[in-house]
Amino acid sequence: MKVEIDTHSGFCFGVMDAVQTAEKWLQTHPSLYCLGDIVHNEVEVERLSKLGLKIIRHEQFKELHDTHVLIRAHGEPPETYEIAKKNRIQLIDATCPVVLNLQKKIKEQYLAEKESQILIFGKPGHAEVVGLQGQTDNEAIVITSVEDLQQIDTSRPAYLYAQTTQNLEKYTQIIEKLTEIYKKEGRETDFHYQDTICRRVSNRAEQIKTFAKAYDMILFVSGEKSSNGLYLYQTCLTANPRSHFIFKIDQVDEILFDSNTSIGICGATSTPMWLMEEVKKRVEERMTGTPKNETA
Ligand code: SF4
The missing domain is CATH 3.40.1010.20 (4-hydroxy-3-methylbut-2-enyl diphosphate reductase, catalytic domain)
Structure with a gap:
């Protein structure tokens, strides 16, 4: 046999940390709100719900006041932190350090060169992508495939990043295509990219x-x-x-x-x-x- x-x-360290943070809190408190599914696994969400974890959506979050809310590994846009401050919500922030670092990079680039374009290779509407777009006042363009590259304005510089859980092969194809497009126009130095996929x-x-x-x-x-x-x-x-x-x-x-x-x-x-x-x-x-x- x-x-x-x-x-x-099994869990990556980002998810593991978020789950352990929730478990630790629930050892001494009857319940804890979590903004969005803590992990994309229904059985684990059910187990944590039995311990007192209450999954809430963003609409519900806006209505909360004077309480504690867990931020999962995917991270959140700045708007979430602003709402928390306004409603006196204490955030227990379990954003994965890899995602936090990516948010920081995108924000710095966006603020440093506002005339350029920030491109994010990722899934539209995915929590991590929403958090990344939020760093650019939602101006970043989300790319899902080579076909989406038609919306890029090649007369402006572009900075490309990837959602941490994206497919490396597909990301490489996007990088190659954008390199080719900018090269054809004699502007290859205007295209920049970083490999931000989590290993x-x-x-x-x-x-x-x-x-x-x-x-x-x-x-x-x-x-x-x-x-x-x-x-x-x-x-x-x-x-x-x-x-x-x-x-x-x-x-x-x-x-x-x-x-x-x-x-x-x-x-x-x-x-x-x-x-x-x-x-x-x-x-x-x-x-x-x-x-x-x-x-x-
Ligand atoms: S960035 Fe990597 S370690 Fe962090 S939550 Fe995503 S997959 Fe896990």
Whole structure:
């Protein structure tokens, strides 16, 4: 019987810190508000809700006064801090230091050269991207693909940054295309970029590919809302066609395998380790119980 958890899977340090901050607070207080889902994993959000964490949306946040609110790892735009000050809300700020650093870089560049364009390669409306755009009074242009580059004014300098969880390959394509466009116009010195993708995410794709190939079957554990999870699952599936996406433990019972099947369990940067351990336990129970012949 070979059932193993990928040691690189599980929370990144940014998410881990936010979750631990919430847990620590809830040890001595009955409840705590958190602005947005603390992590893109429904099962973990449910666990923390039982401890007293109350997820609120931005509309609800504006109505709060004289209380404490947790800021998750994705960070927030300056407007959130202004509302907190006005409404005497104490923020417990768990913004990931990598995201904070990126916000600072973008703000400094925006203030230093207001006639230039700030470009952000990211998902429109994603919490981190909203926080980054906020550093530029929402003037930054969000790029999702090479096609979006038509909206760039190449007569003005451009500074490109990436949301920390974006795909490195796609970012490289955008950089190459913009370099080509500015070069064609003889203005190559007007295009600047920085690789701001978090290595905790970009290194995962290669690691997970290697991991997925080492087993007969992969159980990929992730929340359905996690874009990092969906991307890593696709990476697993390409490396090992017998990869299954599961978001709750019961789904293990729907997958057919026997005790000779080697199984690797892995997940996204938002997947709690305890959930992968529970999945492993369920797999082992099935293997030592009544084995089924795999037909999947
Ligand atoms: S993926 Fe990287 S930048 Fe994002 S929260 Fe985790 S450690 Fe921070």
